[in-house]
């Protein structure tokens with residue numbers, strides 16, 4: 001049986017992000033998947049890596065070396081969920097042009113060095129070849145502000161560091177999904193229109209999850225696209241301005 005892990009990066013379970021995550025869980029269950037649900041805020045997960053998490057941390061504290069040892073219980077629990085997963089669906093709002101600290105901290109701590117990756121097991125040789133990842137994101141900004149040429153910055157580009165994180169693990173990353181203009185300051189007709197859009201998003205989530213295999217994957221460079229020093233070869237394709245600036 002396939003396993004889907006839903007990871008919710010929102011402090012309020014009754015938020016739209018919470019409801020959307022529940023819709024993903026329901027949709028995966030309807031497909032016959034075993035569903036695991038991580039809500040690190042509700043589970044008291046501390047997003048900040050540091051020596052307090054370890055019984056015998058290296059001194060001075062070296063996070064990579066600390067992670068190679070026995071995993072803290074909360075990290076071991078999350079890592080076990082991730083290892084069990086065929087699919088990971090991450091739900092979060094954009095906060096300051098990036099995923100919230102809880103999602104960043106979850107990756108900082110859970111994707112532990114020496115356990116989930118190391119220098120011999122990353123990118124093309126990552127341990128998570130089986131894993132497929134989907135980001136479901138909300139922005140407070142409107143679609144035009146959040147898209148190409150938008151003043152908030154292109155939301156898909158803002159997600160590249162998180163996508164690259166899972167690519168580093170060897171996973172496949174699906175084209176992300178966003179709902180824009182989500183905030184509690186609408187009134188009257190605008191509020192009703194937003195509620196209708198949000199309800200529609202929840203109603204369509206089953207179809208989106210059922211269509212998983214038809215959803216495009218993000219493109220990343222293969223290991224062989226880089227020379228021995230780690231530079232992209234001049235004739236290699238460019239998939240991200242984070243690696244090769246256009247022009």
Ligand SMILES: Cc1cc2nc3c(=O)[nH]c(=O)nc-3n(C[C@H](O)[C@H](O)[C@H](O)COP(=O)(O)O)c2cc1C
Nearest residue numbers: 015016017093094095096097138139140141182183
């Ligand atoms: C700390 C913080 C930072 C935010 N930064 C952004 C941002 O950079 N871009 C944006 O579009 N919205 C931003 N917002 C708005 C949230 O994205 C928006 O409130 C959220 O998507 C609504 O989803 P929810 O109803 O599930 O909380 C921010 C909100 C907070 C609380």
